[in-house]
Structures are given as structure tokens and as C-alpha cells.
Amino acid sequence: MGLRVAVVGATGNVGREMLNILAEKKFPATEIIAIASRKSMGQKVGYGDKELTIVALDTFDFTGTDIALFAIGSSATKEYGPKAAAAGAIVIDNSSLYRMDPDVPLIIPEVNPGAIKGFKKKNIIANPNCSTAQMLVALKPLHDVAGIKRVVVSTYQSVSGAGAAAMDELFHQTKATFVNDPVEPDVFTKQIAYNVIPHIDVFMDDGYTKEEWKMVAETHKIMDPDVELTATAVRVPVFVGHAEAINLEFKKPLSDEEAREILREAPGILVVDKREDGGYITPVECVGDYATYVSRIRGDKTVKNGLNMWVVSDNLRKGAALNAVQIAEELVKQKLV
Template structure:
């Protein structure tokens, strides 16, 4: 049995990771189409070790007869083509921000709220923001056991969150910095090489950035609307892998040992917390890995029933491509996607 899967935005960093993840996880595909803008049509992308796909033009592609569309082309493009694909009967799993907060579009992390997939109304499912995904994977088991009141999070987000262009800019600026050449920022508001920028996405009226707003509203939609969240999102000179320092206040008493045990049993979580030199996971070490890694679990004495921890994840995998593929796998497991003969 197999499915016809269209990968939209196939030439981008996330699109290539989607194709890689489908192949690595042996997703039951009958046929795979790689789609991108007209300027990329005709180029080649890899699917697995032995298959090369010719990129097709998204503008003229007919989604009729295709089962799943994995979208990561940018919000403006998804706004046009995701509804077009859904109208043709293709279930869309969209990685952009376009549909996340629409009430009739499920926002899904399979380890956290797979039940939301039973509420598909428009043929579109939204993949959350990368920084939200890794945090809620860690928060979900703790919330189930101890009930979360409030979350304060500071993120340390890699440049790949800004796409290939962000990665190219960090590389170029790093080279120029080392030889004292002039640096003129293009993708970021300030120099990113050897620097940190507390600004991701646009500023909003209350002084938050849109990235910070996404973490607040997405966490509440996915996990619990009563949880209070405040985020500070920072771009750091790391190529791949997001890190987060998370402080949580619970309704019920919690010990470090209890939290560690709950997290160790949680799906999608690996605990590495030995309290010695190197007894934690960094963004560099999580690259290419599927799990969210939790370290530095400790009591927060500034609030009643408080904990602090550090978590990292590969933002191109669990923060984007892997989560989308896991959604498709969950659709199949729940019988929500009709099987078709290969």
C-alpha cells in the first residue's frame, strides 16, 4: 500500500529535509512529487540515497489524485496553493504560519495532541512554529502530571530558522569578521556572526516580536488555553538546532526527581542531565536527531512549585520536517487517510 505525496517548497532547507525524512522513515509512498516555484522547476533534488526527483512548477501542478501535500514554501505561497490542493482532495500539512491560528485548522504535535486530527474541516493541518514544537513536547508530560500555570522561556534559535539565506549570511559574515572586512546585514537586522540578536520576525504593538507571540498563542492552542506564557526569542550564531531555557510554575508540588522520571517516560523526549561537565546536550549535538533533549532540570526557588530546564532540538527535523511527517503517519495510524493500492 502506498500514498502519493507532494512536497511543496522542495528546494528549500525544510523541503529537502522533508524528502530526506520521508525516505529515512520509509514512509509508505507510491509516488513523490517535488514542487517549487517556476524559477526552480527543472532542477534536481534527492529523495533517499538513490532517487533523484525533477522539480515541478507549483503554479501549474494539479493536486487531483494526490493524497498528502507537505507544504513549506512560505506563508504567502501556502495561502494560495494549500486551499487549492485541499479542494482537489489532497490533505495538506502546512509548515508555514499561514493557518496556525485559524480555529478550524488543527495545530498538531503528534506526541502532544494527536486527537486534534479528528477535527480536520478544511483539509488543512498546521505544523506549529519550530520553537513551540520542542517546548510543548517537553511540557506535555509535565502538564499532565503537575498542571502548568505559567511558562517563562528564552530561546536561542539557529539561523536555519531563517532558511538557507540565513545560513549563508552567517557563513559569509563569519569569514568577513575573521579578516576584518566590512559587514552589511542582509537577512538579519544586525550582524549575526559572533553576536546575538533579540529580534525574530516583526515587532508588535506590545513590544513583543511575532516569533514571541507565536510561542504564546500556539502553546495555548496546542496544550491548554489557561497556561500563561511569555517568551523572549533570540537569534544566535548557530547553523542548526534551537535551544530554550524554560521556567515553569505548576499548580501542584513537583520535585526534580519526579519531573526527571516523567520526562524519561515521555514520547519524543530524551533526558541527558548528569550534573557534571558535559552532562547536557547542546544544539550542535542534537543535529540530525529526532528527539527533544532535556537537560539542567532543577528547582526554581523563586516561585511555588517551580522548575527550570534546558531543552534543545533540531529545528529542521522535529521543528519542521519530522513533525510534518509524523502528522502524516498519525493520520494513517488513526485511519483518517484512505489507503490506496500501490
């Protein structure tokens, strides 16, 4: 028997990707409901070779819905997520609202699928931050073998992580520079076209941004609370695809050759690591793919048991929509729905 699945926020970047991925993966659903705010009611969105008509969130009754994929941000989720859960739908939430809730599991299926059973406390499962998701997919197989002691990560995050308005801002600023029009920041604090901005989310008292804090806190909840991690999160003028330069210090020796072989066998990862021109993956090349790509694997001789690598993934997919659908697939696989 198929499932009744709701996609909440179906007109946004992540919601549309959720619908695309559900169709691509032929998720076992007898009914897909596309939900958005009242202003989008009646609009059409694609689902495979079909079109779905948007229904309004504020009047939708979740009774009889098996899974609800939420991609509407924290404030709206705070209002409607518990209502959907109370009606019996298992909510898979892409916002940051529930990630640190001790009664809500924070899941990356390749990393901690066993924790998914914890959803029964609130009928809610949290999707991790995009930068955390791709990083931990790459780190977990290595951690299982050699034990990661410390992580230093610098992210190069695309503007799509900040939403459609951010993508528009990059487009318009890039165009403006060619015709000598003024470039006025709006979504971002500084010009993003032909620039990089070391500032994602709000600043905290210790000088780190909340995006950087998320990577630490979520790594501890998902993988291992004893791993030390420090991050610098940077927004770059790329439309889709996040990249990360990661430096690792292990408890046990691990050569670059061993790491390469471990990662080649790991789920969700593709290793493209040739020590030649173009022998690595960049954000442009990962767009539309399911995989997390790992390149530039090499030893770090400045620390004992050190390793460096480059990790790239489509942030709208593995960083958001794909991970949410994979959580739904895990629910089916474990016969929890």
C-alpha cells in the first residue's frame, strides 16, 4: 500500500527539489500533496511528468497524511509542524527549529540511521544544516576506522543556501557590474558578485557565526560529541553547490591511500581524486547529483595523523531535499511508517 505524502513549501527552491527527487526515486506514494502559503494557492508545480495544484497550508488537514516534508522555515514550522504531527503525519523538517531538540532525532541516513526511531516522542525528525550534511557523509566512514580527534573546516557556500532572493541578488549584481550600474547589497551585508563574504547567519558573542556554531553542535549530536571542530563559513558567488576544505586529525594513523579506499566504498560518496589538472570536482559539476564528492585527499605533515580533503555537494539536494527524502525512505525501510 502506498503512502500519502505532503510537501510543505512546494513553491520554494527546496520544496521543488523535494518533488523532483520524490519523482526521480519513484517514492512509494499513492498521493503527493503540494502545499504552500495562501498566496500560492492554485499555482501549479511539477512532479515528474505531472503537475500538482498548490493547496493552502493554513486550511490543510493533515489527517491521513503519512509523511510531511517541511521546507518553510522555522517560524511557520513552529506553527504548523506540531499540528501536522498531532494529526498523525511524521514531520521531516528542513528548518533549524528542532535540530537541537533532545526529543527530536537529527538524521543523516548514511551516518546515524539507527537514531531515526526517536521520532516517536514528537512525531518529528530534523534535517541537518546543509554544510553539516555533506561534511558528515564524508567524515563518518573515516571516523569509524581511525577516530577523528579534531576538524578544521572552511566552507565555500553558494547563494542558493540563502534562498531565491539571494540568487536573484547575485544575478542582478553580476549584471550591474557589466553596465556600471550601482551595486547595492540587500540580502547580503556586502556585495556578493565577484566577492566572498565570511559571514553566514548572525554573529554570536564568541565571534563565531551561528552557521559555524551549527556545524559544531550538529556534528556532536549526529556523529560524536567528543570530536573537536572549528569552522569558518563563507558565502561565495556561486548559484548552487557548497564546497568545503576540511583538515582532519585522527586518533590512529590513516594514510591518504587508505582514506581514498574507505571513501570509495562508503554510501553516498563519489571519490574523484586525480593529481592532475581538473582531477577534482567543483560546485558547478555537482549540481543535480545525489552524491557527495570528495577530492584532493592528501596527508597533512604538520600534525600527527593529519589529512586534508575537498568535499563538494549540491546543497539543495544532499544539503536539504535529498536528505529529507532519504529520511522518508529510511522510515519505509525500517517499517516505521
